Amino acid sequence: MSKIEIRNVYKIFGPQPQRWLDAVRASSQGEEGAPGQTGTPLSKKELLARSGHTLGLRDISLSIEAGSIYVIMGLSGSGKSTLIRHFNRLIEPSAGCIEVDGVDVTSLGRGELERFRQNKMSMVFQRFGLFPHRTVLDNAGYGLKVRGVARAERRERAMHWLRQVGLAGFEHQYPHQLSGGMQQRVGLARALATDAEILLMDEAFSALDPLIRREMQDQLLQLQAQLNxxxxxxxxxLDEALRLGNRIAILKDGELIQEGTPExxxxxxxxxYVQSFLQDVNRSKVLNAAHACRVPALTLTMRTRPAHAVERLAAAGLDYAAxxxxxxxxxxxxxxxAERALREGVRDISRHLGDMASVPASAGLDEVLARLLRSTEPLAVTGEDDEFLGLMSRSKVVELVAPVIDGEAGPAQAGAAGQPEQQAAAADAALP
Structure with missing residues (x-):
């Protein structure tokens, strides 16, 4: 179910945004330079040159599911921070609709908008946004204070969330006495203490050192598993986006370039533009066994008769079957x-099976690759309750992780890297 619906949102910064709105939709220059309503939309650069206005967002539509982590990414100037500030109307759209739980946020009056911000959404900022003259406990409880929650209750709730983010014992410290990572944990505790259904996190971890950033990502994923x-x-x-996001939207110059799952x-x-983000991504840590799984040409059951098993293996030209x-x-x-079972005259093949190694569909390709390098035996992929999904394709694994191995665009352009792919393909040829 969609929690947030963004439909056809435009944002133009400048003194007369409505005058130039049609120009960024579809325009043709009139005699006096005013935009018309037909033709090619003005680019961000053209709009600035003609009007002195800046295009923030152009025709953005997104659907964000309840209980998900939705990542919006892009380079500086792409419009990602502008977009997130539309969700709680810290920035007003020039056009478009923003719905949260079916309520059009753009229609809310001043009082309704204030209550909406206090109760529905909390925000975690890049630079922490802490009050230097307030203690950690008071900072964590500030959102509750704004709501008018009694002092004893807000301190209790703030302390609860400080414990959740690992800051028990630091509640009487001041922000300047904490590391950057600890300050961001205070900001996270403050956002969680309000019990808002939606968290808006604007570059929340980008100011942190890499190791601390990873810890904060882990913390967020752990909390999300509990809180939904x-x-x-x-x-x-992009590494952060791929690690955290259930879905990802990539923006460029205020436009949506691609939206989808990390895969x-x-x-x-x-x-x-999107490909340029992917150059240094370690695919083996993002993709999993399900991406390299294929349905075998033949499977048998426990009740298959030996004669039938021998016949089917021979017909398929296979050495074995799951x-x-x-x-x-x-x-x-x-x-x-199968031939031994036939000679023994048994009713079915159930007592003549060997073990087949398996990996869960969720196993990362880095783990799968290590297993494949240690053994040439077939490797099954299983789902919930050990449901058989298929067999691991060695050639598909090589294809998917080749950019990690050879540092190039992929096996199609890999030159020498084609050799392991060919070897893997040959190995797969013998698989059922």
Whole structure:
């Protein structure tokens, strides 16, 4: 279910944004330089040159699911921070609709908007936004104070969230006595203390050192597993986006370039701009076994008769096949085992199975790659309750992680890197 719906949002900064709104939709220059309503939309650069106005956002539409972490990313000037500030109307849109739980935020009056900001959304800023003259405890409880919550209750709730973010014992310190990471934890505790359903996090971790940043990402994921908030997270770092986001939107010059799951972005970049973000991404840490799984040409069941198993293996030209017990993986049957079962005259193949190694579909390709390098045996991919999903394709693993191995764009352009891919493909040819 959608928590936030953004539809056709435009933002133009300048003294007369409405006059130039049609120009960024579709324009043709009139005799006196005024925009018309047909033709090619003005670019951000053209709009600035003609009017002195700045294009912040152009026709942005997004749907953000409840309980998800939705990442909006792009380089400086892409419009990502401008967009997130539209959600609680810290910035007013020039056009478009913003709905939260079905309520059009742009229609709220001043009092309604104030209550909406206090109760529905909390914000965590890049530079912490702490009051230097207030203690950690008072900073964490500030949002509750604004709401008029009694002192004893807000201190209790603030202390609870300080414990949750690992700051118990620091409640009487002042911000300048804390490290950057600890200050950001105070900001996170303050946002959580209000119990708002939506967290807006604008470059919240970008000012932190890499190790502290990783710790904060871990902290956020742990808290999200418990709280199931709707989180809108702004970043310019694709590694961070891929690690945190259920879905990712990439902006450039105020326009939406691509939107999708991390896998969508990684496997099917929309253009060169998106591809440039992906150059240094370690795919093996983002993609998982499900991405390199293929349905085998043949599977058998526990009740398959030996004669039928021998016949089917021979017809398919295979040396072995996965054997299922219902939907679950029971083991593997190779030709010698099938022929032995036939000679023994048993009713089915259930007592002649060998073990087949497996990995869960969620296992990262870095883990899978290590398993494949240690053994040439078949590797099954399983889902919930050990449901058999398919077999690991060695050639697909090489294809997906090749940019990590050779540092190039991929196996199609890899030159020498094509050799391991060919070897993997040959190994896959023998698989069922």
């Amino acid at each position: 908030k709707t989180i809108v997270f702004i970043t310019h770092d 969508d972005i990684l496997l099917s970049p929309a253009n060169d 054997v299922l017990d219902g939907k679950r993986l029971a083991g593997v049957l190779d030709r010698p085992q």
